[in-house]
Amino acid sequence: MTEEIIIAGFGGQGVLSMGKILAYSGVMQNKEVSWMPSYGPEMRGGTANVTVIISDERISSPILHEYDTAIILNQQSLDKFEHSVKTGGLLIYDPNGITRLPERTDINIYSIEAAEMAGKLGLSRVFNMIVLGGFLKLKPIVDMEYIHKGLEKSLPARHHVMIPENEKAIETGKTLITPVLVLS
Amino acid sequence: MAEFKTNPEILQPENLVYKRTNLLTEKALSYCPGCGHGTAHRIIMEVIEEMGIQSETIGVAPVGCSVLAYEFMNIDIQQAAHGRAPAVATAIKRLFPEKFVFTYQGDGDLAAIGTAETIHACNRGENMTIFFINNGIYGMTGGQMAPTTLPGMKSSTSPYGRDIQTMGNPLKMTELVATLPGTIYVTRQAVHTPSAVRKAKRAVRKAFENQKLNKGLSFVEIVSNCNSGWKMNPLQSNEWMVENMFPFYPIGDIKVNEEK
Amino acid sequence: MKELRLMKGNEAFAEAVIRAGADGYFGYPITPQSEVMEYLMAQKTHERTGMVTLQAESEIAAINMVYGGAGCGKRVLTSSSSPGMSLKQEGISYIAGAELPCLLLNVVRGGPGLGTIQPSQSDYFQSTKGGGHGDYRLIVLAPSSVQEMADFAGLGFELAFKYRNPVLVLSDGAIGQMMEKVELDVQQPRFTDEEIRKNTPWATIGKTPDRDHNIITSLDLESIKMEQHNQKLQEKYRLIEENEVRYEKIGCEDAEYAFVAYGTSARICQKAIELARAEGIKVGLMRPITLFPFPKKILNDMTSRVKGILCVEMSAGQMIEDVKLAVEGRIKVEHFGRYGGIVHSPSEIVEALKKQIIGG
Ligand SMILES: Cc1ncc(C[n+]2csc(CCOP(=O)(O)OP(=O)(O)O)c2C)c(N)n1
Ligand code: SF4
Ligand SMILES: [Mg+2]
Numbered sequence: 001m002t003e004e005i006i007i008a009g010f011g012g013q014g015v016l017s018m019g020k021i022l023a024y025s026g027v028m029q030n031k032e033v034s035w036m037p038s039y040g041p042e043m044r045g046g047t048a049n050v051t052v053i054i055s056d057e058r059i060s061s062p063i064l065h066e067y068d069t070a071i072i073l074n075q076q077s078l079d080k081f082e083h084s085v086k087t088g089g090l091l092i093y094d095p096n097g098i099t100r101l102p103e104r105t106d107i108n109i110y111s112i113e114a115a116e117m118a119g120k121l122g123l124s125r126v127f128n129m130i131v132l133g134g135f136l137k138l139k140p141i142v143d144m145e146y147i148h149k150g151l152e153k154s155l156p157a158r159h160h161v162m163i164p165e166n167e168k169a170i171e172t173g174k175t176l177i178t179p180v181l182v183l184s
Numbered sequence: 185m186a187e188f189k190t191n192p193e194i195l196q197p198e199n200l201v202y203k204r205t206n207l208l209t210e211k212a213l214s215y216c217p218g219c220g221h222g223t224a225h226r227i228i229m230e231v232i233e234e235m236g237i238q239s240e241t242i243g244v245a246p247v248g249c250s251v252l253a254y255e256f257m258n259i260d261i262q263q264a265a266h267g268r269a270p271a272v273a274t275a276i277k278r279l280f281p282e283k284f285v286f287t288y289q290g291d292g293d294l295a296a297i298g299t300a301e302t303i304h305a306c307n308r309g310e311n312m313t314i315f316f317i318n319n320g321i322y323g324m325t326g327g328q329m330a331p332t333t334l335p336g337m338k339s340s341t342s343p344y345g346r347d348i349q350t351m352g353n354p355l356k357m358t359e360l361v362a363t364l365p366g367t368i369y370v371t372r373q374a375v376h377t378p379s380a381v382r383k384a385k386r387a388v389r390k391a392f393e394n395q396k397l398n399k400g401l402s403f404v405e406i407v408s409n410c411n412s413g414w415k416m417n418p419l420q421s422n423e424w425m426v427e428n429m430f431p432f433y434p435i436g437d438i439k440v441n442e443e444k
Numbered sequence: 445m446k447e448l449r450l451m452k453g454n455e456a457f458a459e460a461v462i463r464a465g466a467d468g469y470f471g472y473p474i475t476p477q478s479e480v481m482e483y484l485m486a487q488k489t490h491e492r493t494g495m496v497t498l499q500a501e502s503e504i505a506a507i508n509m510v511y512g513g514a515g516c517g518k519r520v521l522t523s524s525s526s527p528g529m530s531l532k533q534e535g536i537s538y539i540a541g542a543e544l545p546c547l548l549l550n551v552v553r554g555g556p557g558l559g560t561i562q563p564s565q566s567d568y569f570q571s572t573k574g575g576g577h578g579d580y581r582l583i584v585l586a587p588s589s590v591q592e593m594a595d596f597a598g599l600g601f602e603l604a605f606k607y608r609n610p611v612l613v614l615s616d617g618a619i620g621q622m623m624e625k626v627e628l629d630v631q632q633p634r635f636t637d638e639e640i641r642k643n644t645p646w647a648t649i650g651k652t653p654d655r656d657h658n659i660i661t662s663l664d665l666e667s668i669k670m671e672q673h674n675q676k677l678q679e680k681y682r683l684i685e686e687n688e689v690r691y692e693k694i695g696c697e698d699a700e701y702a703f704v705a706y707g708t709s710a711r712i713c714q715k716a717i718e719l720a721r722a723e724g725i726k727v728g729l730m731r732p733i734t735l736f737p738f739p740k741k742i743l744n745d746m747t748s749r750v751k752g753i754l755c756v757e758m759s760a761g762q763m764i765e766d767v768k769l770a771v772e773g774r775i776k777v778e779h780f781g782r783y784g785g786i787v788h789s790p791s792e793i794v795e796a797l798k799k800q801i802i803g804g
Contacts, residue, residue: 020623024450027625033450035623039476039561060714062622065789153450209657239650244512245661254659260648262515263661264508265538271505272512276648278496279468279518283650301508304501 001056003141004064006081008049009073009097014128017154018071019050022132025142025150026054034062047076054141071135073097088183092135102180109181110138117176118169125162126169133173144170207233207258214252218418220408221250223375224317227385228288229257231392241284242276244269246298248290249323249410267298270305270314277312284395286313291332292322295357299331302357309366309400313391316358316403319410320429327413331355334432339413354432358405362439368400370439374407374430376422387437394441407433446627453593453619454479456626457523457549460597462489465632466547467518468496470509472528475561476617477551480523494634503528507535514544515660517640517647519601523549525617526567527558529575536610537576541662543677545604545644547597548582548612551620554758554785562785563617563708568762571614572736579674581681583611583688584735586706590624592733598629605643607684614735616758618708618787690733691742695721699728701801702746704767705756706732708787713756715790720797727797735763743770752776752801756793759783776801 005022009015019035026033036051051067053059069090070081074097082102085091090108096115114130136142142150147170151163193199207229215221232241238259245253247266254261264272269287277285294302294316302314321339322328329339329346332354336345346354362370369391373384384406391402407429411421451459458480461469469489471481481499489495500506506522513520524532529550539546550571554564571584583603585596593615600611640647651657664670695717696702703713710731720727730746732739743753752775755764761779768777780796782788 023623027448027450033625036618037621039621060718061712061790063618063712063787239652242648242650251663254661258657260651260658262512262648263663265534268504268508271500271508275468275470275509275512275520276516278498279513279516280649300501301505304505
């Protein structure tokens with residue numbers, strides 16, 4: 001198994017930390033992982049993205065130009081990465097972040113109303129965990145027990161009280177993910 | 185060459201009035217006769233000897249005429265790149281806080297190319313000593329203008345005299361570092377007469393003793409001559425220094441162990 | 445017991461230097477390597493191991509602090525990125541001339557000038573051919589993973605003290621910024637004053653009556669002595685070339701063609717190999733781990749089996765000069781570069797292989 005993922009959105013949406021939790025969970029499940037962020041002024045106020053690879057084998061390149069999965073949280077990122085999804089791959093988006101729907105017809109497309117749900121729950125900080133839940137529902141590449149360990153490892157100790165809340169958000173995300181286009 | 189024979193009478197211990205400190209090596213000084221560098225070396229080494237801290241002292245030599253200070257000073261010593269001695273000394277002192285650490289630098293080294301290192305070491309309050317030999321000129325490279333060259337003073341790169349309109353003003357580095365909270369003791373001395381030497385030596389001692397207090401950097405300027413660069417004989421150069429350098433660079437303490 | 449963590453390359457390096465028993469870090473912020481000092485400061489190294497971490501006023505001051513610390517026999521280091529490394533070159537030349545051991549890290553970004561903050565490999569010449577003035581060499585280690593960022597901290601200090609020579613870890617923005625799994629060594633003790641006295645008797649730590657005064661300098665006004673000093677340096681570099689060549693070969697057993705690449709581009713070449721082999725092209729990778737000493741002989745030996753070499757560098761073609769020298773014209777060697785902060789895509793590497801080597 002090798003899963004090559006791009007997560008992209010605005011800085012502040014928790015893009016990098018979602019990637020880090022996923023990657024750390026992979027580490028805990030004894031998988032090979034890499035986490036390659038965009039960095040520098042590119043990130044200031046603008047878009048942030050991170051490439052996460054989780055694999056059973058040694059990872060060759062941490063920098064990719066096409067992906068199995070793209071998790072898209074704003075319009076700029078959709079414009080930038082829609083065409084980098086491999087044929088037959090997966091694109092997940094939050095409709096609240098975009099103004100134009102994806103156009104590809106050769107990939108699987110799902111939407112997730114994560115921002116809306118986070119707003120409803122009054123927990124904007126778990127927005128990214130809702131999205132992660134949606135992804136894990138479709139591609140359960142790491143088990144929930146390791147996600148728990150990943151959360152423990154990637155959150156500073158003083159935030160450990162928030163782990164149950166994060167796990168709940170992941171479960172919520174699993175129920176929210178909605179097919180838009182599913183290839184047969 | 186004529187052979188000189190010393191009269192054995194004179195070598196009797198009871199006739200001894202002055203002796204080279206053991207902390208100067210037996211190498212002949214490479215300085216021009218009459219140059220203040222040699223005296224400055226001597227008093228620093230005498231103080232280290234008198235304090236009995238040879239085994240705890242690490243020096244840093246500059247680039248300039250005194251680049252070879254490491255040949256003459258019989259202590260463990262590093263030779264730094266031009267202007268960087270305060271940075272080199274900073275690391276030594278940080279890594280060996282209990283040792284006595286000093287730099288010995290000329291005015292080109294300290295006040296031109298090494299301005300940043302000087303000011304920042306002073307401002308951080310590194311608990312070490314900087315000896316600053318200000319002769320108003322680049323001695324080593326053949327008498328070019330230094331940041332400390334006086335207005336109107338001639339040098340090989342200001343052959344018609346320093347024109348402050350186009351060449352800028354002389355930099356009073358010592359007054360400048362005295363304004364920084366990191367310096368504990370800032371003084372300006374000279375070594376052209378025996379009484380000046382005695383005073384300068386007391387300043388050197390105080391600067392070393394300050395290192396035990398852990399309260400900041402001690403900065404000792406020694407206004408000195410460069411008879412070769414100034415194109416004078418040693419006597420003339422000392423007179424010229426008294427008449428011209430001292431009014432601009434007045435001798436005396438500028439900041440003394442202020443309570444912080 | 446080794447400890448497993450997920451870390452950025454820069455952080456892994458910083459953690460590894462603490463564990464390697466470093467005594468002092470001196471640096472100046474510059475993207476994409478500022479995490480090194482940030483991490484050390486956050487770790488309160490002085491409380492943790494007694495290690496000094498100091499933010500200097502410039503890269504020039506930082507490298508001269510390294511000179512001072514290294515002259516005292518301590519394990520000291522600095523890190524920077526390309527523009528800062530240019531400023532350090534004077535100090536590095538002095539360190540090499542005075543034969544002081546120290547560790548340097550360059551997390552390379554694109555140049556020339558202020559360039560870009562994105563990853564690049566355009567400092568190869570500067571790193572491997574001297575960089576500053578005079579005839580000197582650094583030992584240059586090129587990590588291609590976060591694990592190697594950590595491993596080369598300890599290895600770097602070891603080689604630096606073994607040869608009394610500065611060791612440069614030549615990384616790039618991608619490896620510095622990315623996170624991977626890393627196994628960390630256990631904490632090594634810092635040198636005691638006794639060990640310094642014994643293992644580095646040349647160090648300036650205070651003249652005692654039982655020995656002459658120690659002098660750290662790179663100066664000798666007598667040319668004949670300076671020539672002898674240079675000869676001694678050259679002998680040392682030859683010894684390093686004999687003993688310290690490190691490289692990795694991937695998929696070379698049956699290869700008809702080879703990529704030669706280091707660092708990040710070596711990682712991308714591994715993906716390119718997967719793609720090419722899926723198309724039936726037998727290509728492998730020779731990854732130099734030491735850029736000085738360069739694995740010349742290994743490359744020369746490869747010419748009896750492979751038909752052509754594609755040098756893949758994030759530069760306009762620098763390492764290729766060493767590859768060509770090693771190959772001695774026996775087989776075709778071509779360069780494929782992206783630069784200015786652009787990283788190759790694996791598929792364009794495969795295309796370049798087809799066009800420049802197989803078809804050409
Ligand atoms: C980087 C660099 N630039 C220039 C020089 C040449 N240089 C050697 S000594 C010196 C000036 C020294 O003047 P000062 O510090 O006043 O010392 P003095 O000889 O007067 O005692 C210069 C410019 C050098 N060695 N290194
Ligand atoms: S050139 Fe000037 S500073 Fe240098 S040794 Fe001669 S008199 Fe002294
Ligand atoms: Mg001078």
